[in-house]
Amino acid sequence: DPHLPPPALPLRWADVASKRTLSRLAWRRKHRRHARPVLDAIVADIQARTPDHIALTGDLTNFAMPEEFAAARTWLETLGDPSTVTVSPGNHDALVARGAPAGFSPWQSWLGDAPGFPSLRVRGPVAIVNLSSAVQTPLHLAQGTLGRPQIEQAGRMLAEAADAGLYRVLLVHHPVARGVVSGRKALTDRDALQAMLGTSGAELVLHGHAHEA
Numbered sequence: 450d451p452h453l454p455p456p457a458l459p460l461r462w463a464d465v466a467s468k469r470t471l472s473r474l475a476w477r478r479k480h481r482r483h484a485r486p487v488l489d490a491i492v493a494d495i496q497a498r499t500p501d502h503i504a505l506t507g508d509l510t511n512f513a514m515p516e517e518f519a520a521a522r523t524w525l526e527t528l529g530d531p532s533t534v535t536v537s538p539g540n541h542d543a544l545v546a547r548g549a550p551a552g553f554s555p556w557q558s559w560l561g562d563a564p565g566f567p568s569l570r571v572r573g574p575v576a577i578v579n580l581s582s583a584v585q586t587p588l589h590l591a592q593g594t595l596g597r598p599q600i601e602q603a604g605r606m607l608a609e610a611a612d613a614g615l616y617r618v619l620l621v622h623h624p625v626a627r628g629v630v631s632g633r634k635a636l637t638d639r640d641a642l643q644a645m646l647g648t649s650g651a652e653l654v655l656h657g658h659a660h661e662a
Contacts, residue, residue, distance in 0.1 A: 450508035506657030507539025507622035531558035543583035576610035593623035607649040
C-alpha cells in the first residue's frame with residue numbers, strides 16, 4: 450500500500466461532504482507513516498534484484514482524485530514496463546466515484562492484458578489472476594467486495610491454469626483470511642472467495658490493506 454504522497458490538490462466544494470474530507474484529515478495524522486524516502490528505498494531494492502514481475506496490491510492514492518491517478522501513473526512508469534507490473538486496486542483508489550477516472554483507466558496497462566476484472570496474465574510458467582475488491586463504501590468503512598461473477602470467473606481461470614500446469618498467483622487488495630483486519634475493513638464476500646479457492650486452488654495469494662502484519 451504505497452499511499453503515494455498526493456500532489457497539490459484543489460479543494461472542490463463537491464468533495465467537502467464526502468469521504469475525501471475525512472481522508473484528508475486522516476492523511477494529516479498518518480502521512481509520516483508513508484514516507485516517500487522509505488518507499489523509494491524499497492523500490493530501489495526491488496529493482497536491484499531485477500525481478501521478472503512486480504505485483505502491487507493497491508492503495509496507490511489516498512483520495513481517488515484525478516490528479517492522484519495521474520501522479521500514480523507517472524510513478525508506475527518508473528517501476529517498469531506495464532507488462533511486467535500488475536496492479537490490483539485498493540479501497541482508497543475507489544474512495545469516491547465523483548471525479549475519479551472510471552475503471553481506474555489511467556492504469557489500464559498495469560491492470561491486465563485486457564480490460565475488466567478478473568484479469569489473467571500468463572508470464573512463463575506463472576498465471577497471475579488479478580481481482581478488484583475496490584468499491585465505494587459508506588463513511589468510516591473500508592470494506593471490499595468482489596461479487597459473484599468475478600469470483601466465479603476467477604475460479605474458471607484458476608482451474609484452466611491448473612490444467613495447463615501453471616503456478617497460480619491470485620492478487621486482491623483485501624485479505625482473504627479471517628481476522629487479519631477488523632470487520633469494517635474486511636472483504637464482505639470473503640467466505641465465497643475462500644470456497645472458490647477450496648475448489649479451484651491457487652499456489653499463492655497476495656493481498657494488501659493490512660498495513661501491519
